[in-house]
Amino acid sequence: MLHRQLHSALEEIFGAEYVADALENCEIAQVIIYECPDRFKDTVLGFQRLNYRDEQIKYAESLERDFGFALICSLLDLSTRELVAELGLNYL
Numbered sequence: 001m002l003h004r005q006l007h008s009a010l011e012e013i014f015g016a017e018y019v020a021d022a023l024e025n026c027e028i029a030q031v032i033i034y035e036c037p038d039r040f041k042d043t044v045l046g047f048q049r050l051n052y053r054d055e056q057i058k059y060a061e062s063l064e065r066d067f068g069f070a071l072i073c074s075l076l077d078l079s080t081r082e083l084v085a086e087l088g089l090n091y092l
Contacts, residue, residue, distance in 0.1 A: 002009070010072055013056045021074040030083050032066045037087060043067045044089075076084070081087035 011019045022029065033040050043063065050056045060068060073080035 001015055001052040010075065013053065013076065014060045014068060014072065018068065019072055020078075022069040022084060023077060024070055026073045026077045026080050028066055029077070029080055030072040033080070033083060033087065033089070036067075037089060039067065040070050040074075041089065043071055 006017070014022075047056065047059055050059055063071070070080075074084050075081075
């Protein structure tokens, strides 16, 4: 249930097509997370600090495509979440 709600919220923020594209390209997300952990951390923490949907949408629009994919996959894709845990990126 929670996964479905998170998926719906991310579709509202990023757009359904963008979320689908991200989940079809989890390899890109994983490369970004592995190669740029500090920027990925900044992306996640920047998103987490936002409380209002309009702020989240503006933030999503400002993200580079690959970092948006990384954020989405780190929340919705099991293999990406496992990579995040393996790398010790516990701020998610």
